[in-house]
Amino acid sequence: MNLAPVIKTSFKQQMLKAREVAIIATVNRLLAEKGFEAMTVDEVAAQVGIAKASLYKHFSSKEELAAAAMVGVMRRAQSYIRALPPNAKPLDNLRAVVRWTLEVKLAGDMPSLPSQNSTLRATLIANKDYMDGLMDVSDRLGAWIEAAQASGDLNPDLPAIAILYIFFARACDPVLEFLRMGGLYTDEQIVSMVLGTCFEGLNAR
Amino acid sequence: MNLAPVIKTSFKQQMLKAREVAIIATVNRLLAEKGFEAMTVDEVAAQVGIAKASLYKHFSSKEELAAAAMVGVMRRAQSYIRALPPNAKPLDNLRAVVRWTLEVKLAGDMPSLPSQNSTLRATLIANKDYMDGLMDVSDRLGAWIEAAQASGDLNPDLPAIAILYIFFARACDPVLEFLRMGGLYTDEQIVSMVLGTCFEGLNAR
DNA sequence: GTCTATAATCAGATAGAC
DNA sequence: GTCTATCTGATTATAGAC
Numbered sequence: 041m042n043l044a045p046v047i048k049t050s051f052k053q054q055m056l057k058a059r060e061v062a063i064i065a066t067v068n069r070l071l072a073e074k075g076f077e078a079m080t081v082d083e084v085a086a087q088v089g090i091a092k093a094s095l096y097k098h099f100s101s102k103e104e105l106a107a108a109a110m111v112g113v114m115r116r117a118q119s120y121i122r123a124l125p126p127n128a129k130p131l132d133n134l135r136a137v138v139r140w141t142l143e144v145k146l147a148g149d150m151p152s153l154p155s156q157n158s159t160l161r162a163t164l165i166a167n168k169d170y171m172d173g174l175m176d177v178s179d180r181l182g183a184w185i186e187a188a189q190a191s192g193d194l195n196p197d198l199p200a201i202a203i204l205y206i207f208f209a210r211a212c213d214p215v216l217e218f219l220r221m222g223g224l225y226t227d228e229q230i231v232s233m234v235l236g237t238c239f240e241g242l243n244a245r
Numbered sequence: 246m247n248l249a250p251v252i253k254t255s256f257k258q259q260m261l262k263a264r265e266v267a268i269i270a271t272v273n274r275l276l277a278e279k280g281f282e283a284m285t286v287d288e289v290a291a292q293v294g295i296a297k298a299s300l301y302k303h304f305s306s307k308e309e310l311a312a313a314a315m316v317g318v319m320r321r322a323q324s325y326i327r328a329l330p331p332n333a334k335p336l337d338n339l340r341a342v343v344r345w346t347l348e349v350k351l352a353g354d355m356p357s358l359p360s361q362n363s364t365l366r367a368t369l370i371a372n373k374d375y376m377d378g379l380m381d382v383s384d385r386l387g388a389w390i391e392a393a394q395a396s397g398d399l400n401p402d403l404p405a406i407a408i409l410y411i412f413f414a415r416a417c418d419p420v421l422e423f424l425r426m427g428g429l430y431t432d433e434q435i436v437s438m439v440l441g442t443c444f445e446g447l448n449a450r
Numbered sequence: 451g452t453c454t455a456t457a458a459t460c461a462g463a464t465a466g467a468c
Numbered sequence: 469g470t471c472t473a474t475c476t477g478a479t480t481a482t483a484g485a486c
Contacts, residue, residue, distance in 0.1 A: 241446030
């Protein structure tokens with residue numbers, strides 16, 4: 041039996057897959073650094089080390105490129121959340137998720153989307169992987185939020201959805217960069233401060 | 246005596262000034278709506294109702310245009326802060342400033358800058374009016390923050406600069422839009438929730 | 451200063467050979 | 469699928485008449 045053809049095909053596919061991973065990683069970093077509007081497709085191609093036309097064989101538009109990066113980070117969030125202990129205190133798991141978000145952002149791995157870009161929003165909303173991930177994350181966090189409110193850990197007067205949004209907003213909190221720019225604090229200190237004020241507020245206790 | 250020339254000049258200058266005000270107002274709104282990158286000079290000219298070339302007689306670049314809007318909002322912030330009662334509790338004044346920021350943003354009047362745009366940053370840093378305003382605001386808020394920490398109202402374990410940054414970050418907090426999009430809450434409720442969680446945190450008390 | 455018309459450039463996307 | 473070369477349209481900025 042001659043297995044060469046199938047092996048060759050598989051190898052080729054692996055290479056293609058690896059290239060796509062490299063592309064998405066580059067897009068992810070550029071989205072984190074400068075955002076969707078400022079990121080150019082030329083730049084992505086140059087940093088990946090391939091021709092721009094080749095990019096368009098993998099992804100049909102700049103929006104699809106960004107969406108792929110967003111799906112990636114959503115998947116990572118899902119993995120992280122699923123790996124958390126199901127029997128832990130809901131509040132502890134929520135704090136862990138927020139901490140994870142802040143750490144990813146501080147590491148420069150959190151792609152940032154423009155607040156209002158209709159074409160990109162449309163692409164994301166049409167992306168089943170992204171929307172499924174978003175729903176899954178929202179449902180899991182939502183359940184913990186309600187449990188934490190019921191057990192008297194989180195403020196029960198706030199709508200759960202508001203708390204959820206406040207968590208999501210940590211993914212684009214500029215305070216992290218502001219503090220890092222000052223150069224006075226370690227990343228761990230910065231994360232601790234922002235995490236602490238998120239849950240405990242600014243007031244003295 | 247013939248006063249016609251001087252009157253005519255003054256009137257002309259008033260018209261020019263009014264036009265500049267209209268331009269800046271338009272830029273302010275567009276910056277709030279879509280941000281610097283997505284805003285186009287054509288759009289500004291069209292909405293003001295003048296030719297694009299005329300815009301460039303008033304402002305030498307798109308960056309200068311944006312900077313003018315930023316100077317405007319900074320001046321308004323200064324006015325608001327200066328009008329606050331100097332003998333009030335520092336914490337009360339700080340809450341008032343944060344509330345004002347949230348209300349301006351919710352009203353669609355808070356211009357939003359891209360996190361990292363080198364050319365725009367350079368223009369802003371080179372703009373004396375902007376930097377002076379920023380320093381003034383920072384100094385005044387900084388003094389209140391330290392006073393509130395000393396009096397046991399704000400958490401004294403946090404660096405004052407971190408608290409200041411957290412206040413500044415309310416000017417681009419996406420939670421406001423998120424909550425408004427849901428359509429379940431009034432603007433006043435939204436402001437109250439975000440203001441409350443900023444100072445009191447998410448935890449139950 | 452305002453206008454129309456146009457330059458100059460840049461960025462997203464594609465054609466077509468290999 | 470990858471490349472070079474190119475198209476197309478949008479966008480910043482300016483020339484020059486009035």
